[in-house]
Amino acid sequence: MSNLKKLAGQTAVYGLSSILGRSINFLMIIVYTEYLSKEAMGSFTSIYALIGFLNIVFTYGMETTFFRFSTGKNLDPKKVYNSTQSLLVTSTLVLGSGLFLLAPWLAEWLDYPGQAYLFRWTALILSFDAILAIPFAKLRLENKALIFAGAKIFNIFLNIFFNLLLIIVFPYLITKGIISEGFLGYRSDWGVEYILLSNLLANGLIIPLVWWKAGFFKFQLEGAIVKPMWAYSIPLLFMGLAGVTNELLSRFLFEYVLPPNFYAGLSAREAGGIFGANFKLAILMNLVIQAFKYAAEPFFFKQSTDKNSPQLYAKVMHVFILFCTLLMIAISVNLDWLGPFFLRQSGYGAGLFIVPTLLMGYLLLGVYFNLSIWFKITDQTKYSFWITLVGAALTVAVIFIFVPIWGYMGGALSTIICYFVMCLLCYLYGQKYYPIPYQTARGLFYLLISFVVSYLGFYLELGDPIINFLAKNSLIIFYLGLIFLLEKDQIKSYLPKRKKL
Incomplete structure (x- = not known):
């Protein structure tokens, strides 16, 4: 129980920065849907899906690899840090330069003629993210949670400042005649450009701070360290792609797969903006998963040598499912007012019905993260490749088959189908090679009943x-009562025992 309390405490601290960052990103949807066009929102959805996908390629599982090798026996943690960061900086220079040079071609191919600068900025954003990944991981490994959270929060507020300045303040000053249209090269016809530029400036400005707090690295590539690290990380690259393939690829492909005039009065890019905005409403589930992941990954590795670790992993999974299913219901039943509050312009409400499905998809992604611990701690990461391959194939197939038929729901269904199959495969192989006593039947029951309750609450309409x-x-009260009824014995075991008089 003390280990669960420790994990909960670390999740809370890491969650401060993660949840704050994603919450503010979530709240920025109010600004974007208020001040930007649906076409600009479509561009935002598509380009940031591409960034999320390529971010996995740029870091290729090196964070998890760093945790694994830094906690391994007979390895100098400083050499592991130097080697990991040196390898990542080298690969970032190659990948970032390549993307920068390909920007004009990408702009034409993705239907952004004359806007190659968007993809040059994308290359820089990805490069800055990549060279910050290992220093941030080092802060997590050393339990410097407050420094980690502080740097993340500083980055968040820089991003917000630039967004508000460029999207709201400058246009207001121009309309009042305080500054002119061309002030510092400002262009009022830009939209997604200012989102990207704000991100770029915020990330670039925190690099010296993070490197200083984590410790500057010495360029060092020792074959004895790098070679096994490389072999360990490459399968994780595919596992990472699995985590974003469904979530991001559906948003990226949506406007290109949707038939012309599928939604009356909307271009495919505008429909993609509505799809992406409703996807953002489901980010509340991902906030919890991301905060959990930050704390759980190093925690799981440190507990892996304990003989009781399988039982601990099973408890963590069960508590995770209980909390996240409750969160899914709480969001779903309140979408009738949450949707209009966050999605400001008319037309966005047409996609609200997919949000419970997306929430379940995110939840299953969190379940998969829990399940995947078996091949990380047993160095069997090769299995992630095959599981990911199946998931990616399913995602693409569902998008191409169902988006032209069902539109928004076709894109949302790819989330559940992909992650459910990946969870199933990961569970079956995991029980074979590293058995963990999960409460499988009960967990599936909670997933099913919470999904039904979520849609029941969404469609419930009583007039007043x-x-x-x-x-x-x-x-929500009903579901809490069900949990208490089924888990009362477990809840009693967590309460402090009364001392006998």
């Missing part, structure tokens, strides 16, 4: 707003 609100949210 107050009665409707109370009725919808009573489903």
Whole structure:
């Protein structure tokens, strides 16, 4: 129980930066949907899906590799840090330069004629993210959670500052005649450009701070360290791609797969903006998963030598499912007012019905992260390649088959189908090579009943707003009561025992 408390505490600290960052990113949707066009939102959705996908390629599993080798026996942690960072900086120079040079071709191919600068900025954003990955991982490994959170929060507020300055403040000053249209090269016809530029400036400005706090590295590539690290990380690259393939590829491909005039009065890019904006509403689930991941990954590795670690991993999984299913219901039943509050312009509400499906998809991604610990701690990362390959194939197939038929829901379904199959495969292989006593039947029950309750609450309509609100949210109480009824013995075991008089 003390280990679970420790993990919960670390999750809370890491979650401060992760949840704050993603929450503010989530809140920025209010600004974007208020001040930018649906076409600009479509561009934002597509380009940031590409960034998320390529970010995995640029880091290729090196964070997890760094944790594994830094906690391994007979290895100098300083040499591991130097080698990992040196390898990542070298590969970033190659990948970043290549993407920078290919920018004009990408702009034409992705239907952004004359906007090659968007993809040059993308190359720089990806490069800055990559060279910060290992220093941030080192702070996590050394339990410098406050420094980690502080740097992340500083980056967040820089990003917000530049976004608000460029999207709201400058246009206001121009309309008031305080500054002219061309002030510092400002262009009022830009939209997604200012989102990218804000991200670029914020990331670039924190590099010296993070490198200083984590410790500057010495360029060092020792074959004895780099070679096994490379072999360990490459399968993780494919596992990482699995984590973003469904979530991001669906958003990236949506506008290119959707038939012309599928939604009356909307271009494919505008429909992609609506799809992407509703995807953002489901990010509340991903906030929890990301915070959990930051704390759980080093925690899992450190606990791997304990003989009771399988039982601990099973408990962590069960608590994770309980909490996340409750969160899914809480969001879903309140979408009737959450949607209009965050998605400001008319038209975005047409995609709200896919949000519970997307929430379940994110939840299954979190389940997969829990399940995947078996091949990380047994050095069997090769299995991630095959599991990922199946998941990626399913994602692409579902998108191409169902988006032209069902539009928004076709894109959302790829989330559940992909991650459920990946979870199933990971569970079956894991129980064979590293058995963990998961409460499988009960976990599946909670997933199913919470999904049904989520859609029941979403579609429930009783007329009077107050009665409707109370009725919808009573489903949260119902689910809490069900958890208490089924888990009362476990809950009692967590409570402190009374001392006998």
